[in-house]
Amino acid sequence: MSAIELRNMNKVYGNSFHALQDLSFDIRDGEFMVFVGPSGCGKSTALRMIAGLESITSGELRIGGRLLNDVDPKDRDIAMVFQSYALYPHKTVRENIAFPLQMAGLPKTEIAKRVDEAARTLELTTLLDHRPAILSGGQRQRVAMGRAIVRKPAAFLMDEPLSNLDAKLRVQMRAEIASLQRKLIVTTIYVTHDQVEAMTMGDRVAVMKGGVLQQVDTPQNLYNRPDNVFVAAFIGSPSMNLYEAVLNGTTLTLGSNSFEIPDRVFEYRPSLNGVSNRQVIVGIRPEHMNDAAIRRSSAEFSAPVTLVEALGSESLVHLNIDAPWVDAGDPDAVADIGDEKAAIARFSPKSTVRAGDIARVAVDAEELHFFEPDTRTSIW
Amino acid sequence: MRRTPRFNINGILVNAAALVLVLSYALPYVYLLMTSIKPAADVQQIPPSFLPAVVSLENFREVLQSSALPKAFASSLAVAVLTTVLSLAVAVPAAYVATQYRRKITTLFLLFALVTRMVPSVSLGMPLFQLLKSLGLLDTIPGLVLAHTSTAVPLALLLMSAFFEGVPKELEEAARMDGCTRFQAFRKIILPVMIGGIAVTALFTFITSWNEFLYALLLTSEATKTAPIVIAEYNSVYGLAWGAMTAAAVLYSLPVIVVTLALQKQIVGGLTFGAVKG
Numbered sequence: 144m145s146a147i148e149l150r151n152m153n154k155v156y157g158n159s160f161h162a163l164q165d166l167s168f169d170i171r172d173g174e175f176m177v178f179v180g181p182s183g184c185g186k187s188t189a190l191r192m193i194a195g196l197e198s199i200t201s202g203e204l205r206i207g208g209r210l211l212n213d214v215d216p217k218d219r220d221i222a223m224v225f226q227s228y229a230l231y232p233h234k235t236v237r238e239n240i241a242f243p244l245q246m247a248g249l250p251k252t253e254i255a256k257r258v259d260e261a262a263r264t265l266e267l268t269t270l271l272d273h274r275p276a277i278l279s280g281g282q283r284q285r286v287a288m289g290r291a292i293v294r295k296p297a298a299f300l301m302d303e304p305l306s307n308l309d310a311k312l313r314v315q316m317r318a319e320i321a322s323l324q325r326k327l328i329v330t331t332i333y334v335t336h337d338q339v340e341a342m343t344m345g346d347r348v349a350v351m352k353g354g355v356l357q358q359v360d361t362p363q364n365l366y367n368r369p370d371n372v373f374v375a376a377f378i379g380s381p382s383m384n385l386y387e388a389v390l391n392g393t394t395l396t397l398g399s400n401s402f403e404i405p406d407r408v409f410e411y412r413p414s415l416n417g418v419s420n421r422q423v424i425v426g427i428r429p430e431h432m433n434d435a436a437i438r439r440s441s442a443e444f445s446a447p448v449t450l451v452e453a454l455g456s457e458s459l460v461h462l463n464i465d466a467p468w469v470d471a472g473d474p475d476a477v478a479d480i481g482d483e484k485a486a487i488a489r490f491s492p493k494s495t496v497r498a499g500d501i502a503r504v505a506v507d508a509e510e511l512h513f514f515e516p517d518t519r520t521s522i523w
Numbered sequence: 524m525r526r527t528p529r530f531n532i533n534g535i536l537v538n539a540a541a542l543v544l545v546l547s548y549a550l551p552y553v554y555l556l557m558t559s560i561k562p563a564a565d566v567q568q569i570p571p572s573f574l575p576a577v578v579s580l581e582n583f584r585e586v587l588q589s590s591a592l593p594k595a596f597a598s599s600l601a602v603a604v605l606t607t608v609l610s611l612a613v614a615v616p617a618a619y620v621a622t623q624y625r626r627k628i629t630t631l632f633l634l635f636a637l638v639t640r641m642v643p644s645v646s647l648g649m650p651l652f653q654l655l656k657s658l659g660l661l662d663t664i665p666g667l668v669l670a671h672t673s674t675a676v677p678l679a680l681l682l683m684s685a686f687f688e689g690v691p692k693e694l695e696e697a698a699r700m701d702g703c704t705r706f707q708a709f710r711k712i713i714l715p716v717m718i719g720g721i722a723v724t725a726l727f728t729f730i731t732s733w734n735e736f737l738y739a740l741l742l743t744s745e746a747t748k749t750a751p752i753v754i755a756e757y758n759s760v761y762g763l764a765w766g767a768m769t770a771a772a773v774l775y776s777l778p779v780i781v782v783t784l785a786l787q788k789q790i791v792g793g794l795t796f797g798a799v800k801g
Contacts, residue, residue, distance in 0.1 A: 194696075195699075196699070196700075215699075216699045217702045217703060217704065222700060222701075223696075225693045225696070225697060226693075229691065229696065231694070231697075231698075231716070233715045233716055233718075243700075243701035246702030290697075290701065
């Protein structure tokens with residue numbers, strides 16, 4: 144059993160910086176948990192505290208029921224893959240993978256057997272006698288993985304292991320890591336700032352911001368039922384479009400446009416029933432806005448098009464919506480080309496709208512998200 | 524299509540400047556070498572000649588047959604080797620901790636080490652003399668080793684700190700995750716990675732001690748006199764024995780030249796360590 148329990152874990156540095164606040168949740172035995180969030184959100188700090196490389200200011204960490212707060216990293220039975228791989232440059236691939244087994248005092252025959260097994264799994268057999276310096280980024284990443292899996296540890300910790308790879312290799316490696324984890328069934332915590340990695344790899348994803356856990360849930364639930372504005376905007380690419388709006392009965396007013404909200408929305412968000420002139424933050428995912436010329440909807444509005452990015456399979460259409468824009472609070476959010484406050488809609492590639500047009504936009508109104516303007520939490 | 528070689532004025536100027544620099548450094552040594560292989564009678568001829576008319580090894584025979592020089596060589600070697608070992612044993616772990624576990628106190632520690640390099644050696648001579656006298660270590664190898672170590676450690680500390688700055692912290696962390704204690708991580712992973720830097724530091728420390736004159740003059744007499752003192756003694760009240768002195772100086776410079784050439788690869792690797800990340 145190697146379930147990981149975090150109870151009110153806090154990290155306060157010497158300069159009083161509170162890097163992690165009351166982190167509490169359980170990671171099930173064999174689960175693939177992803178910590179995701181923007182820079183400085185505390186995800187790597189949390190991982191390093193679990194590894195034992197950072198002290199725990201207060202709270203409890205248990206792995207397999209054993210309290211590990213003051214246990215040395217070497218005695219935690221955890222393997223870690225670092226962002227920079229941290230391969231030992233003076234050792235060959237074979238020696239790198241064998242090192243944790245040598246430290247554990249395993250017999251030479253057992254070490255050789257396990258190294259060969261790990262090398263076969265990771266397709267490193269022909270590279271075993273090479274030094275890391277001559278390996279490509281992807282090969283180094285595999286060696287780092289090999290060094291982790293060879294020990295058969297209670298848990299794997301991975302700190303942004305794919306961030307140094309190019310985009311194509313990253314896609315390949317993330318599939319390989321996910322399938323390897325499912326084959327080995329070892330509890331894994333994976334840290335990334337890339338929400339696509341988080342969504343595609345994790346059984347569950349913990350979204351963090353400013354040292355505070357925002358939500359832990361399955362990728363699909365994070366996408367469908369975000370707890371707050373930050374999670375709503377962080378999960379999904381391009382981000383959810385967030386605007387201040389007014390809901391009066393079943394009519395939503397978004398800037399100078401108004402449209403009707405279908406009954407089903409009120410069924411799963413009963414708090415919105417019978418409100419009059421209530422200020423809300425409305426969230427519309429890009430994929431829930433279409434070209435009305437191609438796909439009609441009962442909820443439509445018009446907006447000027449500022450830019451069209453034709454990607455072949457779809458067109459990202461930047462729209463100028465005249466409602467107050469809402470900042471989700473993601474410090475890493477990249478400003479869109481031209482105007483960061485533009486809404487982005489994911490139109491069919493058949494759409495003929497061009498920059499400068501006034502587009503008629505069909506909204507899939509059943510998929511709208513509503514948030515409290517004050518607390519920024521979801522309205523259910 | 525082949526590119527026509529272009530007249531590169533910058534390249535020529537840089538090479539010419541380098542040549543002038545090399546010649547200005549090499550010329551005194553070449554003159555020393557030439558003088559050492561001149562017969563005794565030709566050494567002091569007026570006007571002096573640069574090249575020897577006849578090549579003679581009589582100066583070398585004379586210094587090697589004297590009892591003073593081989594003994595002084597042995598003293599120099601023992602002092603330099605022990606100083607190097609002791610300095611590295613202190614400076615390497617200290618520099619690692621000071622750079623990898625950076626705190627205000629470690630920064631102060633490195634600054635303090637730098638300050639000790641600013642104190643003129645001559646001003647420390649008398650305190651060292653008194654200290655070693657009270658410990659009964661005057662004119663002993665351990666005494667001179669301690670004196671040399673006191674000046675070599677700051678140099679070794681600064682050199683090693685610069686090398687350790689280039690070592691990623693993750694390397695030690697990975698070793699700790701792989702089952703090492705902090706000390707094991709240092710010994711099994713960090714030290715082997717730093718071998719180039721350690722070689723450079725060892726060489727500089729060795730040369731510092733090997734060439735040291737002032738403390739050797741103050742703190743030793745007959746029993747443990749080092750070679751620089753013996754070489755200087757060829758200039759005596761009876762005159763200046765140019766031939767013997769230059770021959771002894773040539774012999775004394777050989778170990779350093781041989782070691783430097785042998786470690787050339789490690790030295791260049793060590794000096795450029797951290798400049799290029801692998």
